[in-house]
Each structure stands twice: as structure tokens, then as C-alpha cells.
Amino acid sequence: MTRRILVTSALPYANGPIHIGHLVEYIQTDIWVRFQKLIGNRCVYICADDTHGTAIMIRARKENRSEEDLIADMSGQHQRDFSGFHVQFDHYGSTHSEANREQCHFVWSALRKADLVVERSVDQLYDPEVGTFLADRFVRGTCPVCGREDQPGDNCVCGATYTPIELINPKSTLSGATPEVRSAVHLFVQLEKLRSLLSEWIDSSDALQKETANYLKGYFLAADKELKDWDISRPGPYFGFEIPDSPGNYWYVWFDAPIGYIGSTAQWCQAHGESLDDWWRSPETEIHHFIGKDITYFHTLFWPGMLHTAGFQLPTKVHIHGFLNVGGEKMSKSTGTLISAETYLKHADPDLLRYFYASKLTPRVEDLDLGIDEFVEKVNSDLVGKVVNLASRVGKFAGLTGLSTEYPDDGGLFERAAEAGDAIAAAYEATDYSRATRLIMELADAANPYVEHAKPWEMKKDPQRLDELRDVVTVALNLFRQLAIYLAPVLPSLADKCAALLGDPLTSWDQSKSPLLGTPVQKFKRMMERLQPEDIQKMIEESKQAADADAAAEALPSFNDSDQPLKDEPLAEEITIEDFAKVDLRVARVVAAEQVPEANKLLKLTLSLGGEERRQVFAGIKAAYEPEQLVGRLVVMVANLKPRKMRFGLSEGMVTAAGPGGAEVFILGIDEGAQPGQRVH
RNA sequence: GGGCCAGUAGCUCAGUUGGUUAGAGCAGACGACUCAUAAUCGUUUUGUCGCGGGUUCAAGUCCUGCCUGGCCUACCA
Numbered sequence: 001m002t003r004r005i006l007v008t009s010a011l012p013y014a015n016g017p018i019h020i021g022h023l024v025e026y027i028q029t030d031i032w033v034r035f036q037k038l039i040g041n042r043c044v045y046i047c048a049d050d051t052h053g054t055a056i057m058i059r060a061r062k063e064n065r066s067e068e069d070l071i072a073d074m075s076g077q078h079q080r081d082f083s084g085f086h087v088q089f090d091h092y093g094s095t096h097s098e099a100n101r102e103q104c105h106f107v108w109s110a111l112r113k114a115d116l117v118v119e120r121s122v123d124q125l126y127d128p129e130v131g132t133f134l135a136d137r138f139v140r141g142t143c144p145v146c147g148r149e150d151q152p153g154d155n156c157v158c159g160a161t162y163t164p165i166e167l168i169n170p171k172s173t174l175s176g177a178t179p180e181v182r183s184a185v186h187l188f189v190q191l192e193k194l195r196s197l198l199s200e201w202i203d204s205s206d207a208l209q210k211e212t213a214n215y216l217k218g219y220f221l222a223a224d225k226e227l228k229d230w231d232i233s234r235p236g237p238y239f240g241f242e243i244p245d246s247p248g249n250y251w252y253v254w255f256d257a258p259i260g261y262i263g264s265t266a267q268w269c270q271a272h273g274e275s276l277d278d279w280w281r282s283p284e285t286e287i288h289h290f291i292g293k294d295i296t297y298f299h300t301l302f303w304p305g306m307l308h309t310a311g312f313q314l315p316t317k318v319h320i321h322g323f324l325n326v327g328g329e330k331m332s333k334s335t336g337t338l339i340s341a342e343t344y345l346k347h348a349d350p351d352l353l354r355y356f357y358a359s360k361l362t363p364r365v366e367d368l369d370l371g372i373d374e375f376v377e378k379v380n381s382d383l384v385g386k387v388v389n390l391a392s393r394v395g396k397f398a399g400l401t402g403l404s405t406e407y408p409d410d411g412g413l414f415e416r417a418a419e420a421g422d423a424i425a426a427a428y429e430a431t432d433y434s435r436a437t438r439l440i441m442e443l444a445d446a447a448n449p450y451v452e453h454a455k456p457w458e459m460k461k462d463p464q465r466l467d468e469l470r471d472v473v474t475v476a477l478n479l480f481r482q483l484a485i486y487l488a489p490v491l492p493s494l495a496d497k498c499a500a501l502l503g504d505p506l507t508s509w510d511q512s513k514s515p516l517l518g519t520p521v522q523k524f525k526r527m528m529e530r531l532q533p534e535d536i537q538k539m540i541e542e543s544k545q546a547a548d549a550d551a552a553a554e555a556l557p558s559f560n561d562s563d564q565p566l567k568d569e570p571l572a573e574e575i576t577i578e579d580f581a582k583v584d585l586r587v588a589r590v591v592a593a594e595q596v597p598e599a600n601k602l603l604k605l606t607l608s609l610g611g612e613e614r615r616q617v618f619a620g621i622k623a624a625y626e627p628e629q630l631v632g633r634l635v636v637m638v639a640n641l642k643p644r645k646m647r648f649g650l651s652e653g654m655v656t657a658a659g660p661g662g663a664e665v666f667i668l669g670i671d672e673g674a675q676p677g678q679r680v681h
Numbered sequence: 682g683g684g685c686c687a688g689u690a691g692c693u694c695a696g697u698u699g700g701u702u703a704g705a706g707c708a709g710a711c712g713a714c715u716c717a718u719a720a721u722c723g724u725u726u727u728g729u730c731g732c733g734g735g736u737u738c739a740a741g742u743c744c745u746g747c748c749u750g751g752c753c754u755a756c757c758a
Contacts, residue, residue, distance in 0.1 A: 012758095013758045014758095015758070016758090050758075053758070054758095055758065056758095135756085135757075135758095136756080136757075137757050137758085152757095154756090154757085211685060211686070211753095214684080214685070215684070215685070215753070215754085218683090218684060218685090219683095219684075219753085219754065219755080220755070227755090228755065228756085230755090230756075231756060232756095252756080253758075254756075254758085257758090293752085293753080294757080294758090295757095295758085296753090296755095297755055297756090298755095298756090301755085302755095322752075323752090359693090360693090364686080365685090365686085365752085365753095366686075366687085366751090366752085367751075367752070371692090371693085373692090374692075374693065374707090377692090377693095377707060377708080378693080378706090378707080380718095381706080381707060382706085382707095384718060384720075385718085385720060385721080386720095386721095388717095388718075388720095389717060389718075389720055389721070390717090391717090392716090392717045392718065392720080393716050393717035393720080393721075394716070394717085395716090395717080396716070396717085397716075434694085434695095435695090438694085438695075438705085438706085441705090441706070442705080442706095445705085445706080448721060448722075449721085449722060449723090451716075451717090451721080451722090452714080452716095452721060452722045452723090453722080455714090455716085456716060457714090457715070457716040457717095458716095460716075526718070527718095528718085529718075530718060530720095
């Protein structure tokens with residue numbers, strides 16, 4: 001029976017590029033979807049960019065462009081990266097779409113009708129400079145419990161948890177300003193009213209891995225605790241959808257993000273003449289969400305509550321995976337292990353990472369580790385040494401012989417591999433890809449000795465033995481073809497290459513059950529390159545450099561320079577280097593500075609050009625500098641300026657400075673190490 | 682503090698409801714082959730199955746205590 005299955009991955013946030021950590025999930029999901037399609041189920045893979053929230057708003061401002069422009073840009077990048085890793089969505093939408101707004105309105109009115117929404121005033125920190133309320137992660141300050149400085153807004157390394165309002169000396173990470181406490185009305189969903197529904201769903205639906213169900217029951221749904229109300233609004237300004245019956249308030253990004261699954265499906269339905277109800281309101285349809293463990297509660301409490309209230313089907317299964325570590329450590333920018341999809345693709349084949357993740361993924365909520373040596377050894381040994389090599393070692397003969405018209409005796413290898421198909425399929429179905437790849441490699445391990453013992457290279461030397469040779473080729477390539485089919489969900493491009501070699505598209509799992517016979521074989525081409533440890537090193541190196549560059553850029557103040565000065569005083573006429581050389585600029589040290597009581601603007605400076613050389617200069621900087629500030633400083637002077645007799649004495653040069661005048665005068669300094677008397681070239 | 686998971690050969694792991702001398706792949710050693718991307722094939726070394734108790738005719742497998750490591754502990758996308 002054909003199942004109808006809707007599959008989603010979590011929506012990537014539009015505030016950053018896709019990295020190899022994200023890819024665990026998209027590859028996990030894509031493998032499952034490809035598997036479902038291969039065995040003939042009706043399966044649709046839906047995703048979208050998650051675009052709303054303060055972070056997007058702030059970043060758009062910083063980059064001086066509209067949010068729409070920013071998210072369009074990011075969505076393009078995301079889709080490019082996913083496609084680079086052969087992650088194939090049926091539809092990729094955006095939470096910032098009319099389709100999604102419509103669904104949000106619908107869910108919202110259902111929540112209102114069910115009387116689940118309450119209003120309450122909330123005290124929150126507000127950044128007066130940026131003009132926005134601050135989420136916890138946008139505040140840092142001193143821990144009220146242990147006194148450590150520069151701690152996050154909600155907890156401290158000492159283990160204490162608190163609210164940002166309790167922080168001592170809080171600072172906004174957006175502007176550095178000191179936030180003030182302001183109160184605003186927020187809207188809450190009363191989850192407690194949905195307790196029995198949620199309990200029952202968690203208990204009896206089989207939608208959750210056992211450890212997740214236990215965790216939820218023990219922690220959130222414990223008998224002695226109430227489910228807290230869920231704050232789903234944010235006061236403006238906020239990049240998102242305004243709440244229709246609460247002007248000035250916007251839905252919190254976590255309200256409209258999961259609804260984005262539905263909104264994006266609606267777009268797909270629109271484009272393909274499908275009915276949304278068939279996919280979200282039909283008990284005939286399975287709904288599978290793939291998510292990371294960090295967003296468990298959003299998908300297992302709030303989301304089912306919303307779905308149920310709005311009359312949608314509850315998820316059939318929420319598949320939760322752990323995080324990616326690299327070399328046993330958390331990924332980090334500074335060590336270069338937070339490798340972006342883009343960087344990876346410059347140095348290695350995406351299928352290798354797909355295979356490695358597959359070999360590590362189980363149905364459990366466990367973190368997985370990308371060990372660099374392990375990665376290289378695993379993919380080279382399994383994929384190149386075993387699988388591809390099987391085709392490669394008979395590839396040259398195959399062009400001559402083609403495939404036999406009857407399947408030869410292979411000692412039962414093909415049949416055993418065909419029988420293994422069910423167990424492999426069951427492992428894919430259960431998202432136990434580790435098991436699936438292990439079973440497949442057992443088959444590959446059995447196939448290579450066949451070729452070894454058959455000795456096709458001896459047959460090739462004897463024209464009399466062409467039929468025998470053809471039989472060996474037929475067996476080897478059919479065993480290879482089985483492997484390619486079984487691995488097709490993981491390695492789509494290998495399946496394509498196998499199909500091209502044999503002139504027979506791989507479209508169905510059942511093709512693994514009967515051998516391909518009586519057809520010619522195309523000229524063999526290499527199907528996969530070995531991975532070199534240096535390839536990975538290059539990725540890490542490049543990521544590290546990118547991180548350093550980012551950090552450097554971050555450290556700089558944002559350069560938002562006005563164009564006014566240049567307008568006030570346009571550039572002078574072009575000169576030659578000779579013209580410039582006429583001006584003798586010298587480093588000089590201010591050895592004395594004094595007020596000139598009768599002058600309105602002048603200070604009298606004594607400048608040293610080193611040794612005994614002294615110049616007396618009157619400078620118009622009285623309003624900007626105190627004499628004491630200047631003594632000892634190095635300045636740049638025009639040393640060959642014709643001396644000018646002034647009312648207070650002779651001025652023997654000029655100190656260079658910029659600014660419109662008055663108090664706005666800035667003397668040119670020079671970096672440490674320069675010596676008085678040196679010329680400026 | 683509480684909860685969950687894991688601890689099996691140098692490495693990554695498999696060991697179904699307890700049942701014969703505990704397995705695979707990789708790495709190592711020796712040998713073979715040359716069709717193949719220094720790939721492959723054969724033989725082969727290595728384990729107090731974290732530690733201590735207990736149940737049983739029989740425990741890596743069940744119970745219990747402990748040790749070690751990891752993860753989680755509601756407004757962070």
C-alpha cells in the first residue's frame with residue numbers, strides 16, 4: 001500500500017550560512033525522503049527559511065538594507081548550499097510569505113476561539129539606543145549571585161539562573177547601551193489547558209523516541225507542575241507579522257516558524273494543484289518532522305497544541321537528532337571546525353559527508369562525532385575500496401562484453417543480497433542508517449572475493465573464454481548495482497553514475513531484486529575520488545581564516561561615516577609628486593606649550609626636530625587642547641613654511657590638524673617609533 | 682541536585698526475547714595477486730565484555746550498588 005507522507009526539516013534561520021552541523025539534519029531527512037520515494041511511497045519534503053525576529057531586524061539595519069532584501073539573499077544562499085549537498089526539497093518557502101501569514105491568522109483565530117490566549121504585562125529590558133526590547137541573549141552583565149562579570153542574560157557559569165532584569169550593570173549587546181526596564185503587554189497561550197491532550201499524545205501516539213517521551217513526562221508534564229503559559233508576542237519594532245487583534249504587537253518568531261511548515265506546504269499545493277487538507281488534515285497522511293534536540297519542546301508541546309487547536313493532524317513522528325561534534329569537541333569558529341557548507345564543497349565531495357553521517361546516525365537522540373581521520377578512513381575504505389572498486393575492477397572488460405542474457409551462477413551472492421533488501425529497508429525506515437550502511441557493507445565485503453576468485457584478467461587473455469568473462473562481468477556489475485540501489489538514498493550521484501554505466505535508470509528499490517541482463521555497458525568512468533586528509537585540513541584552515549576575518553571586522557566600530565566633510569570642502573586640484581615634495585613635513589615633539597593670554601585662538605608651541613633644533617609655532621588650537629595635554633606629544637609639522645611674523649612673535653612653521661575649527665580640531669599624531677626630525681614622505 | 686544514555690579488541694561499533702570456544706570493519710603482522718583509484722584476496726595477533734555483589738543449570742545480555750564519560754534540566758535562533 002502506498003503511504004502518503006509529508007516530511008519537514010527544521011527551518012534554518014536566515015541569520016547565517018548553512019554549516020556542517022545543520023547538514024546532519026538535512027542529510028538525515030533527505031536520505032529518509034529519498035528512501036520513501038524509492039520504495040514507492042508518495043512523499044513530499046517541505047522546508048523554508050525562518051526569517052523573523054529581532055536578530056534579522058538588527059542585522060538588516062547594520063547592513064543598511066531592508067529585511068526583505070537580507071532574507072532573500074540568505075534564502076538564495078541556503079538553497080544553493082542544500083542543493084550542493086544533494087538535499088532535494090519538493091518545496092522551499094519562507095516564513096515571510098503571504099501563504100504563511102494566512103496560516104498564522106488561521107491558527108491564531110482558532111487559539112482565540114478556544115479561549116487559550118491571555119494578556120499580561122511583562123517587565124523587560126529595553127535598549128533606548130536601538131529602540132527595541134531585548135531578548136535574554138542580547139543582554140550581558142554581572143551575575144547577581146556570584147558577581148562574575150560579562151555573563152549572559154539568563155544564566156551564569158556559576159550555575160545560577162535569573163532574569164536579565166536581575167543582572168547587575170546590564171549592557172545591551174546590540175549597542176552597548178545600558179538598558180532600562182520597561183513594561184509592555186504580551187500575549188500568552190495557556191498550555192496547561194491542553195495538558196490532557198499533550199499527555200495522551202506523548203503516551204500513546206508513538207510519535208516520540210522513548211527517551212524524549214520520558215523526558216517530557218518527567219519534566220514538563222509532571223503531576224505537581226503546571227505547564228507555563230507561552231509568551232508568543234513581542235512588542236514592535238519587530239520583524240514579523242503584526243497580530244491582527246493586537247496592534248503594535250507581533251507574533252514571536254517561534255509562533256510563525258512551525259506554522260511555516262504549513263504555509264510552505266500551501267505554496268507547494270498551490271503550485272501542484274493539491275489540496276492542503278489532504279496533507280495536513282487527513283488521517284491518511286503521515287506527518288514527519290526532523291529536528292535537533294535543542295528545539296524539542298517547541299515541537300513536542302507548543303506545536304501539537306497549536307495543531308490540535310487549529311484542527312490539523314498531529315505529527316505522526318518527531319525524529320530528534322543530537323548535535324555534531326568535530327574531533328570530539330564542540331564545533332567552534334576559532335578552531336575552524338565550524339565549517340560552512342560552502343567551504344566544504346570547495347574541497348570535497350558532498351556524498352562523502354552524506355555517507356559518513358549515514359554511517360553514524362541512529363534513531364536515538366545522540367550527538368555524533370566527526371573524527372577527521374575516521375572520516376577519511378571510513379569513506380575511502382568503504383566507498384572507494386569496496387563499493388566503487390567493484391565496478392572499477394571489471395569496468396574495462398565490461399565495455400567489450402556487455403551483460404549476459406542469463407544470470408550466471410554466482411554461488412548465491414545476488415540472491416542473498418536481494419534478500420537482505422528487507423532488513424536494509426527496515427533500517428532506513430527506522431532512521432537507523434548506521435545499521436543500513438553496515439548491512440550494505442557486509443554485502444560489499446562478500447562481493448569482492450568473488451571477482452578475486454573468478455580471475456577475469458586471465459579470461460581476458462584467452463579469446464576462447466569471452467563468455468566466461470562476460471559472466472563474471474555480469475555478476476560483478478549486478479552486485480555493484482544492488483549496492484548502488486541500496487545506497488541510492490545516501491549517495492544519489494553514485495546511483496546516477498551506475499545508471500549511466502548500465503544504461504538503466506535506478507528508480508525503484510525493487511530493481512535490487514532482479515539482475516539487469518543482456519545490455520551493453522558504457523565506457524567506465526571514475527565514480528568517486530579518494531578523500532585526502534589535507535582536504536579536510538584545508539577546510540579547517542579556510543574556516544579559521546574566515547572566522548578571524550569576521551572577528552576582526554566585528555572588533556572594528558561600524559564605519560558609518562558622513563559625507564558632509566567632503567561636501568564642505570571638496571578635493572583640491574590634482575598635483576604631481578614633485579608638487580607634494582615641495583612641502584617638507586617633519587615629525588616634531590612638543591617640548592613646551594603655553595597660553596598666549598592676549599590671543600583668542602592661539603597656543604604658543606615649542607617644537608623639537610631632534611637635537612638642538614627648535615621651532616616656535618603659533619597654532620590655532622586653543623579651544624581644543626590644553627597646553628599640558630600637548631607637551632611630550634609627537635606632531636607633524638610643515639617645517640619649510642616661510643616664517644611669518646605675528647603680533648605675538650615669529651611663527652616658524654605649522655602644526656598639521658584637521659577639523660572645521662574651534663573646539664573641533666584634531667592634531668595629526670604619528671605611530672609609536674617615529675623620531676623627531678624624520679621627514680614624512 | 683534531579684533525569685536520561687553510554688562504557689565490548691589500538692580505533693569505530695554489532696551482539697535479537699539470558700544458552701555452546703564473544704563478533705565485524707578499519708588499523709597491525711605475514712603471504713598472494715595485478716583486473717582495479719598503492720585498490721583487492723587469504724591467513725593471522727589482541728578482549729578480566731567499566732568495577733563489586735546478586736538471581737540462574739547458564740549473564741556481555743536480568744537485578745542492585747559504585748566508578749567514568751556524555752547529554753538534558755521550558756522562552757536561544
